[in-house]
Amino acid sequence: xxxxxxxxxWLALALGSSAFAQQAPAAPADMISNYxxxxxxxxxTPDTTLNRIAHDxxxxxxxxxxxDHGVLGPFSSRVASSKSERAAExxxxxYDNFSKTLGQWIDSSEHRKNLLMHGASKVGVASAKxxxxxxxxxxxxxxxxxxxxxPPPRPAKLPTSRxxxxxxxxxxxxxxx
Numbered sequence: 001x002x003x004x005x006x007x008x009x010w011l012a013l014a015l016g017s018s019a020f021a022q023q024a025p026a027a028p029a030d031m032i033s034n035y036x037x038x039x040x041x042x043x044x045t046p047d048t049t050l051n052r053i054a055h056d057x058x059x060x061x062x063x064x065x066x067x068d069h070g071v072l073g074p075f076s077s078r079v080a081s082s083k084s085e086r087a088a089e090x091x092x093x094x095y096d097n098f099s100k101t102l103g104q105w106i107d108s109s110e111h112r113k114n115l116l117m118h119g120a121s122k123v124g125v126a127s128a129k130x131x132x133x134x135x136x137x138x139x140x141x142x143x144x145x146x147x148x149x150x151p152p153p154r155p156a157k158l159p160t161s162r163x164x165x166x167x168x169x170x171x172x173x174x175x176x177x
Contacts, residue, residue, distance in 0.1 A: 039116055041118065042121065050141045054140055057089070057126070062128035062131075063130070079143070085146070086117065088142055089142075092104055092137075101138045115142065121146060123141065125138070
């Protein structure tokens with residue numbers, strides 16, 4: 001009976017540590033959200049359209065081995081399919097993991113401004129590796145303004161006749177006298 005306690009304790013520790021070791025690193029959207037929350041902004045969720053836009057950008061930069069926002073054309077044209085009111089893009093190269101890339105963006109005032117875009121609610125992140133240099137290129141597209149505010153409809157004007165306007169000399173409690 002004495003030997004079962006150490007074995008069960010060892011088994012519990014071994015299972016617990018292997019479960020801890022197998023935890024996946026945080027997803028880019030979660031990492032960006034955590035940073036945004038620390039700075040008074042809301043969470044962002046991954047978006048398939050923004051992921052596609054980011055992937056196309058990263059792949060184009062990797063295939064041409066160039067860091068350039070305009071490699072696929074103007075950002076405004078590329079992001080139009082997201083149907084957002086505002087969007088921004090961060091690009092980078094060099095790091096093989098997102099955590100280090102995010103740190104690079106946080107250390108840059110312009111990139112940090114994009115990460116902390118007020119009202120952003122969706123994000124897409126992608127990377128691609130250059131077959132020529134092995135360099136990893138990253139692209140992030142962050143967007144907001146999906147809840148477009150529409151002006152309230154104008155009240156319909158009731159038709160009035162000239163006769164009704166002339167006949168009403170005094171209006172009292174909604175009655176025309």
